[in-house]
Amino acid sequence: MTPAASQFKKNATALTADLRHRALIRTALKKYEVVRDDKVSRFQNWQSARQSAAEIKWDAVNHLDTHLVEFARNLEARGTQVHWASNAAQAREIIIGIIQERKAHSIIKSKVMTGEEIHLNDALEKAGFEVVESDLGEYIVQLRHEAPYHFVFPAMHLTRGEISDLFSKELGTAPTDSPEELTMIARRVLRDKYITADIGISGANFGIAETGMISITENEGNARLTCALPKVHIALMGIEKILPKLEDLALFLPMLATAGAGQVMTGYNTMYGGPRQPGEADGPEAFHVVLLDNNRTQLLADAEQRDALHCIRCGGCLNVCPIYKNIGGHAYGATYQGPIGAVITPHLRGLQQWKHLSFASSLCGACTQTCPVKIDLHHHLLQSRRNAIAQKPVWWEKPLFQALAFLFNHAGLFSLGMKLGRIGQVFHPLIKNTGIDPVRAWTRSRELPKVAPQTFREWWQTRK
Amino acid sequence: MKITLFIPCFIDACFPKAGASAVEILERLGHTIDYPKELTCCGQPAFNSGYWEESRTTAIKVLERLKDTEVVVIVSGSCGAMIKNFYPELFAGTEYEEAARSLSAKVYEFSDFLVTKLGVGDLGAQFPHKVTFHDGCHGLRELGIKQQPRKLLAHVRGLELVEMGEAESCCGFGGTFSAKFPMISTAMGENKYGSALETGAEYIVSNDSSCLMHIQGLLDRQGKPLRTIHLAEVLNHRQLPHS
Numbered sequence: 001m002t003p004a005a006s007q008f009k010k011n012a013t014a015l016t017a018d019l020r021h022r023a024l025i026r027t028a029l030k031k032y033e034v035v036r037d038d039k040v041s042r043f044q045n046w047q048s049a050r051q052s053a054a055e056i057k058w059d060a061v062n063h064l065d066t067h068l069v070e071f072a073r074n075l076e077a078r079g080t081q082v083h084w085a086s087n088a089a090q091a092r093e094i095i096i097g098i099i100q101e102r103k104a105h106s107i108i109k110s111k112v113m114t115g116e117e118i119h120l121n122d123a124l125e126k127a128g129f130e131v132v133e134s135d136l137g138e139y140i141v142q143l144r145h146e147a148p149y150h151f152v153f154p155a156m157h158l159t160r161g162e163i164s165d166l167f168s169k170e171l172g173t174a175p176t177d178s179p180e181e182l183t184m185i186a187r188r189v190l191r192d193k194y195i196t197a198d199i200g201i202s203g204a205n206f207g208i209a210e211t212g213m214i215s216i217t218e219n220e221g222n223a224r225l226t227c228a229l230p231k232v233h234i235a236l237m238g239i240e241k242i243l244p245k246l247e248d249l250a251l252f253l254p255m256l257a258t259a260g261a262g263q264v265m266t267g268y269n270t271m272y273g274g275p276r277q278p279g280e281a282d283g284p285e286a287f288h289v290v291l292l293d294n295n296r297t298q299l300l301a302d303a304e305q306r307d308a309l310h311c312i313r314c315g316g317c318l319n320v321c322p323i324y325k326n327i328g329g330h331a332y333g334a335t336y337q338g339p340i341g342a343v344i345t346p347h348l349r350g351l352q353q354w355k356h357l358s359f360a361s362s363l364c365g366a367c368t369q370t371c372p373v374k375i376d377l378h379h380h381l382l383q384s385r386r387n388a389i390a391q392k393p394v395w396w397e398k399p400l401f402q403a404l405a406f407l408f409n410h411a412g413l414f415s416l417g418m419k420l421g422r423i424g425q426v427f428h429p430l431i432k433n434t435g436i437d438p439v440r441a442w443t444r445s446r447e448l449p450k451v452a453p454q455t456f457r458e459w460w461q462t463r464k
Numbered sequence: 465m466k467i468t469l470f471i472p473c474f475i476d477a478c479f480p481k482a483g484a485s486a487v488e489i490l491e492r493l494g495h496t497i498d499y500p501k502e503l504t505c506c507g508q509p510a511f512n513s514g515y516w517e518e519s520r521t522t523a524i525k526v527l528e529r530l531k532d533t534e535v536v537v538i539v540s541g542s543c544g545a546m547i548k549n550f551y552p553e554l555f556a557g558t559e560y561e562e563a564a565r566s567l568s569a570k571v572y573e574f575s576d577f578l579v580t581k582l583g584v585g586d587l588g589a590q591f592p593h594k595v596t597f598h599d600g601c602h603g604l605r606e607l608g609i610k611q612q613p614r615k616l617l618a619h620v621r622g623l624e625l626v627e628m629g630e631a632e633s634c635c636g637f638g639g640t641f642s643a644k645f646p647m648i649s650t651a652m653g654e655n656k657y658g659s660a661l662e663t664g665a666e667y668i669v670s671n672d673s674s675c676l677m678h679i680q681g682l683l684d685r686q687g688k689p690l691r692t693i694h695l696a697e698v699l700n701h702r703q704l705p706h707s
């Protein structure tokens with residue numbers, strides 16, 4: 001087992017045993033489902049909206065080369081500097097280079113999952129800069145020195161009490177149980193940072209090729225301040241975030257809000273088209289867009305799973321995933337959790353290291369059913385399993401499945417097997433759930449089914 | 465009609481009553497049953513584990529034996545989805561592609577066959593119990609079966625169906641997943657039966673024995689009073705001396 005796989009198993013074992021944690025997450029996600037269903041029902045036809053969205057993203061991804069060039073050209077026309085980063089190290093270098101050139105020191109960040117992907121905060125801190133997250137959830141997990149628990153709701157695993165304790169400890173504030181007060185505490189700290197920060201770093205929910213703008217969706221207004229107040233704005237985005245046309249947002253903004261958080265529209269939706277133009281009174285002096293590949297083009301080359309690049313990171317598939325609901329986001333040890341994470345992480349970070357995520361699924365398909373852009377998520381897990389095994393079969397599984405195939409193809413042997421099973425199950429209680437029980441993985445928590453006194457084929461024989 | 469019945473390996477071995485009930489119901493409706501006893505398994509365990517080559521070894525036998533049949537009925541949504549949806553993918557680009565497609569077109573899950581193909585609803589069954597229905601994921605999401613079993617249950621005398629909140633949530637079985645990640649699988653199963661218990665039902669009914677096997681295994685270990693039963697058995701249940 002790879003280190004990532006054994007860590008995942010360890011985490012899953014601990015977290016499924018934590019009933020308080022399981023109840024907390026399930027309750028939160030139950031509430032999400034109720035509000036989401038309500039908002040979905042306000043679409044005239046949610047299914048055809050999904051179909052349109054999938055087709056738009058299909059076009060965006062399958063003609064990514066032309067859309068990206070158009071996007072960059074339009075950005076540059078208004079003075080934005082566009083940077084192309086092939087991998088995480090390059091992206092970090094580019095960003096650090098921009099900051100050093102400005103002789104800047106303090107950085108404010110709004111939510112950037114690609115930043116998590118390239119471990120940007122670590123790199124910035126190591127380079128001697130001060131970085132503060134401005135999204136409330138991100139700020140909380142930053143204070144806890146933790147990774148986001150969910151790529152849309154980074155701090156959903158914490159109760160108000162825990163957040164209050166954290167603030168008391170880290171910021172010296174008085175304990176409170178009111179969400180408004182907790183928000184105000186964070187806001188007071190963050191307002192100062194916006195004003196003093198030299199650099200604002202954001203992500204991008206969409207990049208509009210036609211107009212050369214990035215679109216950011218948020219509920220707290222923190223991204224607006226992050227992008228507008230500091231002298232320099234750097235936006236880091238994955239190359240797959242492209243939408244061909246401005247009008248596509250008319251579908252994607254409400255869709256993201258609905259699937260992501262059960263909202264009709266997210267609180268703030270803002271388009272950023274460039275640095276401060278002549279005659280304008282506000283906005284950053286410089287605007288940089290860093291376009292990140294980091295193995296996305298490899299996924300693009302995989303015709304079978306390419307549609308995983310349609311993802312708008314709404315988090316909907318996590319919210320309905322029975323695995324996620326029971327182990328939570330930290331168990332995965334990956335930037336992108338849940339079903340979409342299980343699909344793309346093996347592409348982004350190596351199939352053999354991360355294949356366990358594709359096996360850690362019952363293939364129930366709840367993710368595929370919910371995905372607003374119709375990514376065939378659970379079937380991609382099956383394909384990744386096939387690819388991983390074709391590359392490197394498990395030494396004992398291959399002969400086992402070969403033997404099983406032989407057994408299944410010889411009904412006489414299969415019958416004999418059932419008879420032996422009937423004898424075996426008489427003695428099985430002697431070793432049940434001990435170290436030598438061959439089916440311990442099952443009997444640890446469940447009773448084994450019994451071979452029936454009369455199998456179906458035996459019954460059929462008696463009727464003839 | 466001559467109906468070929470495909471009996472999945474675990475129904476053959478552990479849940480023969482589900483298969484036998486299907487035979488009796490279809491015969492009562494006047495059909496002839498063909499049971500290809502040289503077939504044992506659809507090849508899904510290997511397929512889901514990534515061993516497509518080994519899966520094909522088993523599946524080719526199924527394709528060949530079922531080639532000249534009129535219609536094939538399977539008493540399991542999961543194995544039904546394997547043959548109907550995944551065989552064409554498994555054999556894509558091989559000499560068996562055509563055979564896989566034509567078999568796919570004539571394969572039905574049991575409840576879907578009764579309602580959609582035969583157009584029956586009332587099978588004269590009696591089952592005086594409060595039950596809740598578990599939608600197996602493959603039947604529900606791969607085959608789109610949701611209303612069919614409920615239509616059939618609505619005609620069962622004495623039966624009261626109480627839907628659980630998590631009817632569509634996975635039971636956590638997932639084939640080899642249940643052994644590879646038993647802790648997650650078990651937690652999912654607990655959520656499932658927890659939701660069923662809340663309804664006050666005596667039975668969890670499903671059209672998939674593999675899910676029921678998992679749920680029953682958990683219920684037995686945890687000493688819960690709830691029972692599981694296959695839809696075919698409920699539909700075959702009547703107040704006759706031999707039932």
Ligand code: SF4
Nearest residue numbers: 311312314315317371
């Ligand atoms: S895969 Fe689909 S459901 Fe999951 S985050 Fe992406 S867009 Fe949302």
